[in-house]
Amino acid sequence: MTAQDTGIGSCPAEIIRVEDLVHVFGNGTRALDGVSFSVNEGEFILVAGRNGSGKTVLMQHLNGLLRPTSGRVFYRGVPVERDTLAVRRRLGLVFQEAESQIVGETVAADIAFGPENLKLSREEIAVRVAEALGSCGLSALADARPSELSGGERRRLAIAGVLAMRAETIVLDEPFANLDFPSVVMVLRELVALKAAGKTILVLTHEIEKLAAHATRIIIMSEGRIVRDATPEDALTEGLEAYGLRNPFKPRLSLGDLSWLT
Amino acid sequence: MAHLTPFVYRPGSGFLHALDPRARFLAFALLSAACFLLGTIGNCLFIAAILVLGRLSGLSAKDSVRGILPLIPVIVVVILFQGVSIGILFCLKLCSIALLTALFMSTTSVTDIRNVVSWGSRPFSPIRALDLDLLVALLFSWLPIIFERSERVRAAQSARCIERRNPLRRAAVFTRVLLASLLRSAGTTASALESRAYCRDRTLPVFTWGLSESIALGASLAVLSAALVFP
Ligand SMILES: Nc1ncnc2c1ncn2[C@@H]1O[C@H](COP(=O)(O)OP(=O)(O)O)[C@@H](O)[C@H]1O
Numbered sequence: 001m002t003a004q005d006t007g008i009g010s011c012p013a014e015i016i017r018v019e020d021l022v023h024v025f026g027n028g029t030r031a032l033d034g035v036s037f038s039v040n041e042g043e044f045i046l047v048a049g050r051n052g053s054g055k056t057v058l059m060q061h062l063n064g065l066l067r068p069t070s071g072r073v074f075y076r077g078v079p080v081e082r083d084t085l086a087v088r089r090r091l092g093l094v095f096q097e098a099e100s101q102i103v104g105e106t107v108a109a110d111i112a113f114g115p116e117n118l119k120l121s122r123e124e125i126a127v128r129v130a131e132a133l134g135s136c137g138l139s140a141l142a143d144a145r146p147s148e149l150s151g152g153e154r155r156r157l158a159i160a161g162v163l164a165m166r167a168e169t170i171v172l173d174e175p176f177a178n179l180d181f182p183s184v185v186m187v188l189r190e191l192v193a194l195k196a197a198g199k200t201i202l203v204l205t206h207e208i209e210k211l212a213a214h215a216t217r218i219i220i221m222s223e224g225r226i227v228r229d230a231t232p233e234d235a236l237t238e239g240l241e242a243y244g245l246r247n248p249f250k251p252r253l254s255l256g257d258l259s260w261l262t
Numbered sequence: 263m264a265h266l267t268p269f270v271y272r273p274g275s276g277f278l279h280a281l282d283p284r285a286r287f288l289a290f291a292l293l294s295a296a297c298f299l300l301g302t303i304g305n306c307l308f309i310a311a312i313l314v315l316g317r318l319s320g321l322s323a324k325d326s327v328r329g330i331l332p333l334i335p336v337i338v339v340v341i342l343f344q345g346v347s348i349g350i351l352f353c354l355k356l357c358s359i360a361l362l363t364a365l366f367m368s369t370t371s372v373t374d375i376r377n378v379v380s381w382g383s384r385p386f387s388p389i390r391a392l393d394l395d396l397l398v399a400l401l402f403s404w405l406p407i408i409f410e411r412s413e414r415v416r417a418a419q420s421a422r423c424i425e426r427r428n429p430l431r432r433a434a435v436f437t438r439v440l441l442a443s444l445l446r447s448a449g450t451t452a453s454a455l456e457s458r459a460y461c462r463d464r465t466l467p468v469f470t471w472g473l474s475e476s477i478a479l480g481a482s483l484a485v486l487s488a489a490l491v492f493p
């Protein structure tokens with residue numbers, strides 16, 4: 001047996017494995033309909049799909065917030081439901097609705113919430129909070145009230161909360177929703193820096209064009225299924241419109257081409 | 263708007279801010295009691311002391327006095343009905359309490375309150391305590407969300423000319439929409455708490471009871487005793 005066969009040395013370690021995941025809600029909605037994929041360490045995956053395609057429901061399965069109707073989810077080879085707390089310490093979620101995921105009275109107190117759950121010492125927490133504040137450009141706002149922050153700052157606060165836990169995997173749901181151009185750029189920079197730091201990242205969004213250049217892989221979902229799973233070059237080809245997505249390669253040479261209606 | 267009132271926490275590094283929150287709570291309780299007992303001269307001295315304390319902990323006297331302004335109508339009514347001498351004493355007591363409360367609130371963060379709640383309820387049930395303190399924190403961090411949401415729902419409904427309808431119906435629609443929106447967000451908050459690995463076995467707040475805490479408590483006790491002896 002060579003190293004290639006055993007997977008040791010040659011392939012990076014598998015972090016997430018989802019097997020034939022089905023989720024049916026109480027009202028009969030089949031939000032996930034047999035989803036299977038796996039994620040390796042260090043990947044930067046863009047999970048795209050129109051509204052209602054099942055992205056957010058899929059995210060909630062990755063750390064055991066939702067339980068599968070059928071199918072299984074593994075984190076580092078261990079079923080997520082076996083030790084959800086351990087998974088949540090290593091995989092951070094950033095929800096779409098930034099304001100309701102804030103639990104602290106000040107920016108710094110909110111960032112400290114995660115490390116407090118890891119039962120770190122106060123000194124260690126202070127170090128991590130300062131670090132997360134710095135890398136998300138929030139140092140000047142440490143004592144600010146989260147309700148006073150702008151949309152972009154709130155989003156960065158949510159990311160900082162995950163960073164302070166030193167999560168190895170970060171999943172972000174629609175991180176660009178409601179952000180203006182400079183805020184999009186800041187969040188994007190942060191994501192690229194995280195990728196460079198070796199984190200495994202999944203971004204769920206319908207805004208392919210903002211991230212396609214940085215992703216290592218694109219998964220496209222439609223009606224609760226994975227319809228494409230390939231490198232960005234191979235995924236962004238003909239027929240994206242059928243899945244409710246706009247092809248970012250569509251030529252834009254004249255003003256008329258800028259119309260989203262063509 | 264809320265952050266303009268003198269009763270809202272302002273981050274700072276004055277000595278009151280640095281005081282162990284347990285000492286601040288105890289001193290506040292003792293001094294409030296003293297306020298009620300003190301007479302006219304005592305209250306004047308008390309007010310002066312509070313203003314000086316506020317100054318020392320980096321709060322402007324102007325801000326502190328602003329806390330009294332809403333009380334003016336009450337004071338006028340009391341003086342009209344109770345006569346000048348009782349009225350003035352009442353007015354002084356009210357001002358003392360208002361200033362003391364403003365001083366306490368502006369140097370005590372929700373995190374402080376939360377830490378004291380968690381410390382105070384620890385002897386009764388170590389498991390419950392942490393849930394209780396989280397509840398306190400969430401309640402406070404949710405207030406702005408509730409205000410913002412109500413304003414948004416109200417604006418959206420006015421934009422659709424809903425006020426022309428009957429007011430009862432309007433209130434019902436408003437409540438339903440607001441509650442639906444808040445419940446949805448509460449769901450996200452719960453998920454976010456869980457996602458950040460919330461567990462009961464977490465880092466506990468650290469308290470540091472030192473010389474300044476003992477002095478603060480001793481001084482408050484002295485004021486209360488003085489108020490008891492010379493009312
Ligand atoms: N709590 C719920 N109850 C019932 N249906 C739901 C619930 N949450 C999501 N759904 C449905 O599941 C499907 C997938 O939703 P979601 O994962 O939120 O899509 P998106 O890709 O936009 O994130 C949608 O049809 C949505 O209506």
Ligand SMILES: [Mg+2]
Nearest residue numbers: 055056096173
């Ligand atoms: Mg979604």
